[in-house]
Amino acid sequence: MKELFSPANVITVTGAFLTVIGAVAYGTGAANLSVPTLFYGFPIFLGGLALKTSELPPAKKIPTSKDLTDLQNAGPPELKKLVGDVTRWRYGQKTHLESSLQVLKLWDNDKPPKLLEIEELDTGKGYGVRLRFEIGGVALERWEEKKDRLSRFFAKGLQAELLCKDEGLLDLMLLPIQSKINAQDEHASE
Known part of the structure; x- marks a missing residue:
């Protein structure tokens, strides 16, 4: 529809x-x-x-069971902007996040990575997102090499996790880093 x-x-x-x-x-x-x-x-x-x-349809947004408005507002504004950017119609691009993937050197001109879906996450530590890519002509090893850069690229205070469950599909999870204060509180309560 x-x-x-x-x-x-x-x-x-x-x-x-x-x-x-x-x-x-x-x-x-x-x-x-x-x-x-x-x-x-x-x-x-x-x-x-x-x-x-030249139309590029929005990436599929996976509905969440919770209302994440409060978490979105408390989380990095860059993640909220990222979700809004990939869930709207785009024109003149091959795929969503094209310029970002080119800067990260995760681009292949013949078979570029394609963003299939995005999901907002409540991690218990804060607001995060999961991006599912069809990796195309970019090897999984290259994604692994750029893991640290991916952690810093989209917003500060995030860590990137890469999950490859199916052949050719990659989940990039951008999750908040647990602060040292919270980690010390957890150890003190044990």
Whole structure:
């Protein structure tokens, strides 16, 4: 259902509708209606088709059982921005987080990693996210080499964990680092 209401689809349908109205008005001799609708409708229709060819749908967002609003607000604002960024329609990109993956040197031009889904997590220590990638042409070893950099790249105070359950799929979990104060409190209570 979400695919039906993409901005490109709305623009294309609007342009097609105006073009049809303009063509019918031209055929019936209603010059006052045909000129503006044809002159505006056809370019809008073409613009919608152009957007449709470069459209990247949002990554699938896994629903959580809890309301994480309070945790989101307490967590790093960069993670909230990341979730918002990958769950909206994008245009002119091959995949979500394209520029970030290029900077991290986790990019392959022929088979780039593809973000499939994102899930917000309540880790007990705070707010985190899980990003599931189809790793494409980037070897798992290269992801492992960049693990420390991934921890710092998206926001401060996070640690990256990599899980590879299925062949070709990788879960990148960005989790909050347990502060030293909390760790000392846990040892004191034991």
